[in-house]
Amino acid sequence: xxAADDLKFEEFxxxxxxxxxxxDATAVTIEEPSQKPPAPRGLPRGPGREEDEExxxxxxxxxTELLAGQKRSSPFWTFEYYQTFFDVDTYQVFDRIKGSVLxxxxxxxxxxxxxxxxxxxxxFWICATLVFAIAISGNLSNFLIHLGDKTFHYxxxxxxxxxxxxxxxxxxWLVPLGLWGFLLWRNSRVxxxxxxxxxxxxxxxxxxxxxxxxxxxxxxxPQKAVRWVLVTVALxxxxxxxVMTFWPAVRDDSRRIAIATIVTIVLLHTLLSVGCLAYxxxxxxxxxxxxxxPTTTQxxxxxxxxxx
Amino acid sequence: MAEADDRTFLGLSDVSIxxxxxxxxxxxxxxxxxxxxxxxxxxxxxxxxxxxRDLKAVGKKFVHVMYPKKSNALLRDWDLWGPLVLCVSxxxxxxxxxxxxxxxxxxQFAEVFVIIWFGAVVITLNSKLLGGTISFFQSLCVLGYxxxxxxxxxxxxxxxxxxxxxxxxxxxxxxxxxxxxxxSTLASTAFLADSQPPNRKALAVxxxxxxxxxxxxMILTFTPH
Numbered sequence: 001x002x003a004a005d006d007l008k009f010e011e012f013x014x015x016x017x018x019x020x021x022x023x024d025a026t027a028v029t030i031e032e033p034s035q036k037p038p039a040p041r042g043l044p045r046g047p048g049r050e051e052d053e054e055x056x057x058x059x060x061x062x063x064t065e066l067l068a069g070q071k072r073s074s075p076f077w078t079f080e081y082y083q084t085f086f087d088v089d090t091y092q093v094f095d096r097i098k099g100s101v102l103x104x105x106x107x108x109x110x111x112x113x114x115x116x117x118x119x120x121x122x123x124f125w126i127c128a129t130l131v132f133a134i135a136i137s138g139n140l141s142n143f144l145i146h147l148g149d150k151t152f153h154y155x156x157x158x159x160x161x162x163x164x165x166x167x168x169x170x171x172x173w174l175v176p177l178g179l180w181g182f183l184l185w186r187n188s189r190v191x192x193x194x195x196x197x198x199x200x201x202x203x204x205x206x207x208x209x210x211x212x213x214x215x216x217x218x219x220x221x222p223q224k225a226v227r228w229v230l231v232t233v234a235l236x237x238x239x240x241x242x243v244m245t246f247w248p249a250v251r252d253d254s255r256r257i258a259i260a261t262i263v264t265i266v267l268l269h270t271l272l273s274v275g276c277l278a279y280x281x282x283x284x285x286x287x288x289x290x291x292x293x294p295t296t297t298q299x300x301x302x303x304x305x306x307x308x
Numbered sequence: 309m310a311e312a313d314d315r316t317f318l319g320l321s322d323v324s325i326x327x328x329x330x331x332x333x334x335x336x337x338x339x340x341x342x343x344x345x346x347x348x349x350x351x352x353x354x355x356x357x358x359x360x361r362d363l364k365a366v367g368k369k370f371v372h373v374m375y376p377k378k379s380n381a382l383l384r385d386w387d388l389w390g391p392l393v394l395c396v397s398x399x400x401x402x403x404x405x406x407x408x409x410x411x412x413x414x415x416q417f418a419e420v421f422v423i424i425w426f427g428a429v430v431i432t433l434n435s436k437l438l439g440g441t442i443s444f445f446q447s448l449c450v451l452g453y454x455x456x457x458x459x460x461x462x463x464x465x466x467x468x469x470x471x472x473x474x475x476x477x478x479x480x481x482x483x484x485x486x487x488x489x490x491x492s493t494l495a496s497t498a499f500l501a502d503s504q505p506p507n508r509k510a511l512a513v514x515x516x517x518x519x520x521x522x523x524x525x526m527i528l529t530f531t532p533h
Contacts, residue, residue, distance in 0.1 A: 001463075012382070079436075081436060083437050083439065086434075086437040086438050087439070088508075088511070089507040089508055089511075090508055090509070090510045090511050091507075093511060119435070120436070121421075121437075121511060125514065125515060125518075128518065130520060132518070132521075132522055136525055140430060142373075153533070154529075154531055155414070156414045156415070156526070156529040156530075156531070158414055158415045158416075158419065158526075200487075
């Protein structure tokens with residue numbers, strides 16, 4: 001964000017130089033987080049160093065409250081830079097999850113819940129949970145469907161975890177990247193009121209995937225109608241969160257491009273959910289008829305008709 | 309002449325030394341524990357003693373995991389031997405499930421290894437990013453040692469599976485795995501939760517829960533060939 005860089009807080013570095021002090025006096029300098037050398041992560045630390053870390057993280061959060069929206073003052077190679085992306089409390093994460101599941105019509109998820117404090121905790125761990133929820137539920141559902149079948153040998157299907165992980169993490173990170181690039185390009189042509197940073201878009205996408213975790217667990221029920229109802233409900237809720245977030249960003253653009261953008265967002269979301277349902281969950285028992293006598297008698301009558 | 313005392317440090321501002329007098333002396337930092345270590349060198353002892361001392365340290369940590377109390381043994385003297393042994397034995401016991409390479413089988417050795425170590429590293433990074441005060445290797449040590457109950461569960465499952473498969477068999481395995489999963493999660497939470505800021509404890513504990521849940525799932529779904 002160019003605006004944030006221009007208004008970067010440089011106060012402490014300059015103030016230390018401006019302090020009137022005789023050149024011979026011993027000067028004690030308190031190192032600020034932005035000037036601290038990159039903390040080596042691999043070494044075990046003694047108790048003194050841990051206190052320093054705690055003080056620094058507190059001073060970071062104090063800075064955050066003062067400079068809301070301009071807090072990334074550490075260079076990107078220090079550990080403190082990445083700590084600013086995890087500056088959320090438990091109740092904040094719960095509020096954001098609630099906001100993604102119960103969309104309030106007319107209110108924007110980003111403005112209401114994120115408020116220039118996007119976090120990476122939610123997107124990362126919701127995606128991780130979703131990967132394992134889909135893989136485990138798919139495995140369980142297949143096991144229950146083929147329960148009476150003597151020819152079915154149960155395998156844990158561990159390969160599918162890597163496939164699920166690739167698909168979900170690619171969706172949650174590459175689609176926001178594309179969308180952010182697209183919005184940036186359109187903003188250079190059309191000045192719109194609302195523009196989002198890349199992290200805010202990642203946040204919205206990550207939290208909007210939360211509804212699929214209970215949906216995946218409920219997909220264990222081997223009824224086609226139930227599964228499609230679940231897909232529709234989940235798609236409706238998370239899709240509406242996405243649409244309400246991005247409509248203000250594109251509505252000032254030409255009508256066709258705005259509609260096309262929203263349709264693409266919803267289409268990709270649909271593709272993800274339907275694709276996961278189709279790949280990880282075998283079709284329920286309607287496609288696997290149990291071996292009963294009517295079919296054998298039908299074959300016998302068909303054979304007799306052919307012979308006769 | 310220097311008025312500064314040799315034994316007290318008064319700072320350079322109190323010292324005035326004329327230029328033709330060489331300054332010499334000793335700088336010693338009196339720390340009792342270090343001098344004790346210097347007297348007792350571990351370089352000359354027989355190899356057996358070294359190995360037995362390390363094995364005793366690992367064994368003591370195993371005991372601490374099985375009876376988790378508020379002790380600092382796991383945190384202060386961390387080591388990664390125990391986690392390595394547990395991880396390798398768990399990964400070996402999860403083999404022999406499906407030797408048929410054509411079907412989707414259970415996890416391979418490398419997959420189990422990567423899941424445990426990569427999962428532990430990610431959880432440690434997560435807790436540090438949330439503002440935890442624990443060090444990187446201490447957290448790895450605790451997470452690795454707390455896999456011990458699940459390794460015991462795997463051993464029990466393999467023994468139970470020798471009696472053939474069936475619903476009662478499955479029920480026994482389910483109960484054992486659930487109990488050991490709860491034990492692992494509670495043990496690691498007892499060690500790690502105190503190092504988190506109080507308003508983010510749940511955020512740091514949930515990934516640990518997910519980690520042991522995935523390992524328990526791998527153990528429960530193990531089917532012999």
